[in-house]
Amino acid sequence: MEKRLCYGCLKPGHSAKDCRHRHLCDTCKGRHPTCLHDDNHTKAKHVNIDESATTLSLSVDTKDPSANTSMIVPVWVSSISNPGLEKLVYALLDTQSDTVFVDQDVSQGLQTKAQPVRLKLTTMIGKDALMHSERVSGLRVRGYDSTILIDLPPAYTKDCIPVNRKHIPTCETARHWNHLSTIADEIPPQLECEVGLLIGYNCSRALAPKQVILGGDNEPYAVRTDLGWSIVGCSSPNLELPLIANMCHRVVIRELPPVTPSDAIRVLESDFKDVSKEAKAVSQDNILFLNMLKDGIQRNAHDHCEMPLPFKEKPHLPNNKQLAIVRLGHLKKKLLKDEKYKGHYMKFMNKVIEKGDAEVVQHEGKEGEKW
Template identity: 45%
Template sequence: MMKEPDRETLVYALLDTQSDTTFILEEAADSLNAKGEQVKLKLSTMASTNKVVACQRISGLQVRGFNSEKKITLPTTYTRKFIPANRDHIPTPETAMAWPHLEQIADKIAPRQGCDVGLLIGYNCSQALLPRDVVCGEENQPFAQRTDLGWSIIGHGSPYVDCGDTIGVSHQVITRQVTPELQLPSSPKQEVHYVCRTQIKEVISSDIIKALECDFNERVAEDNHFSQDDLQFLSKLKQGIKHKEDGHIEMPLPFKRERPSLPDNMVCAIHRLKHLERKLRRNSRYYQDYKTFMEETIARGDAEKIPKADLHKHPVWYIPHHGVYHPQKPGKIRIVFDCSARFQGTSLNDHLLTGPELTNSLVGVLCRFRKERVAIMCDIERMFHQFHVRAEDQDYLRFLWWENGDLEAQPAVYRMRVHLFGAASSPGCANYGLKHLAAMARGNFSEASVRFIERNFYVDDGLTSVSTEAKGIQLVNEARELYNTGNLRLHKFISNSKQVLSLIPKEECAGGANNLDMALHEPHMERALGVQWCVTSDDFQFRVVVKEKPMSRRGVLSTVASVFDPLGFVAPFILLGKKILQQMCHERVSWDDPLPDHLLPQWESWLRGLQDLATIKVQRCYLPGSFGKVVKHELHHFSDASASGYGECSYLRVISASGEVHCSLVMGKARVAPSKVTTIPRLELSAAVVAVRTSDMLQRELEMEGLQEYFWTGFMFL
């Protein structure tokens, strides 16, 4: 039997004199490998709100100050998912230097570390609260206090800046799990030191109200206004991108500065791998799906086992990983590499440039998808993994895995050779790679195929529409050939045209794509960028599954946000739900308090109406099938406002050569009136502004020549 070395984790601690309970952040407890008993804890707030939360009860924790070796044993400690505190207000040596009477202790306060508040010590730990020394100033000035955990400053942090709140007594402490003797598997025997940090942001009522007063932004992106980081990203990729002999496009990892020298975080990766192992052993299906994914990734060459000669190379970085299932794709697992995992105050994502916004507008892609009679949709297979990483950067993408998925064997060291799902730079790199591929294809392929790549993909989903089956067949064939030049595979094709689908290999079509006969089969539904598209009837529909949610502000928010409607087809109805939520925020109803009696009937009525959305159908194509040649396009924007809200709707009016007229709703917007009391004329003007911005966006996205526009508003100028 051998004793596991004590684990230590650096965190900030708050001494809370108003609570008799000590809490530790779950991540800090995990990093200590602290085993606790599962319990339920009843928490009471100052507003007399009670909430029962599941947590762990841990005993045997000790703490010591950052510059001290004296250890304090904590009372029974409970885990929390987050500890709300503003890390920026933690006192530092600079805080002490700002006050003449505190300059003497400046060198006794450790500089700010790369960790967050991970411990809340209650007044039942009297030794941690006991003041050993105090340095006072004049009235209303902060004072310093020394406890066995070190020095801290109580009061505002600077005489020149009003922080708006106080932090209380805070210390940089190291928590230690005192462990019993036990048999260890083969693992490093050194003492473990690493920093646990979590990003905390509490959602408040103003955040909710701000979100309610906005929706899919209609502002036109300023494409030519790039930041210096964006320009650096583009420069690095332009210089480093190349077409490999095997057809794949290779790009470097776009680091903010030169290739960084990162600390060896292998011990952190081992710790996360042990957590993954426990989950794999508990869930056989999860294990099989995970193992299959990894085996396929290695077999395709997306990852490789590192040769022994390369194991001691430097710099390196190990990335933890975990598997997630897509709610719309049951049974399909995706392995996410956690490039945000922190060690000693840093992560890989901290050093990567994200690049400019190169993704096409989701609303724009959907609007163009509705232009013509023949609709086509497809998908890029494993988009991120099709773009390779430069060889000298691949050791920043190391990870641990068991060879052949054998959990009884020692984990081996692998490295990814492709851009990762989880790296901050991957979306920008993938979009840049696609546009690079399109630029290379110009002149060798038709302009329609090149534009399809440049304009009609939203991440890895391609949507387009053409006027005839012949154009559709040509576009599909050329697009597949074009993508093949970069070793990219287009698959999961679906179209409302049987003729187009019949000429696409079955293995490249989406499941059920050839079963479009409504007389024999159920209507074939597909998700077009999150919007329900009934392929057989060629219209957009709403399939809303009303899940049972608590009658509280939390439940209302979850239900209202569950309706995805980027084109605003049901915006007037959604506005009513937003209005109820806004009213709850105004009345300061807590997250889990029941709906007020005067709002309950309105909410129940809205829920009944939510189920009726299934009856709403909007034709995908702007034009009916029998419509003749169009000679004129007009956009008509209608805007209006009331005390409850304001909005606009845009219609496309087309006139054929024979004089036939047809109108189609392009999109709509509805927003709750601002919380601040606003006059009706000002709201009318706000609605008109939204209409003008929508016009600017549609002018760019619809790509219609000679488009005439008209604006209609209920505002009367006197």
């Protein structure tokens, strides 16, 4: 690279894409010099290290009282490497997510081993964004009053878990409903801890219902999992629904593999790949256009080639004469300020006119065809 040698033949004076004497690798028979061969690059072609994740957030923080609660339970989270260090957090049991997310501060507080990753997020409106995160392995959880430990799949860190705290069910929520009053003592009041986990259905054991208590048609129901009781639905029979706008964010996340030296070589090799003519795909639109050219191309009276334009429908062009005049005025000011630029410009334009590449339009043209 420092000597500016060709990546195809190691000679100076041209780039790889213009190389006509590319070397053949003695190791893999690829179109690159043997000294640029990389075994890791060859093996990496058969390894797919992309991972995907999906999560659905159904909450927005407002000052109004919440009319609904969800599957949010208090849990003790720890790591296999340091089981003695536990942290109390709320966990959202999300049946619409296929991934586990953990609050970044919680992960750091547990002193877990984390691997930096890049995540590609796709939202409901189709916009992609890159996010730096960490993959944490070896997490496990148990219910607030339980000794049953559940191992979690690898989790991704996030600066916050998007859950409205007003959606957390409490013992008071159960007491508001006759059919749920029997489990009021088994649900703690709201605790002073953060929402630190989102557990998706890739950990089905944490979401599996052990017992369900149903109510009427518009009444909430209670679900007991190994992590405790949660209540889904209206939080109180006497609570009027506030007129607030809730948001639903559908987010698809894909883990991007880190850039390796083999990726760089792959990009370099792409500069001198052989592409046969037979490999080029021709669309039906291309075929129609080629047939149109074959039948419609001709020479006019000035010995210029004329060809039809490939419009499916002839466009209506707005008359932009006023805009052209404004631009011409700007060009005139620039020429008056810079004599050197003016000299180069006039010399170039005189050549264009002398060659006949530019000519004066004599007719006015039709409306919708002026540009």
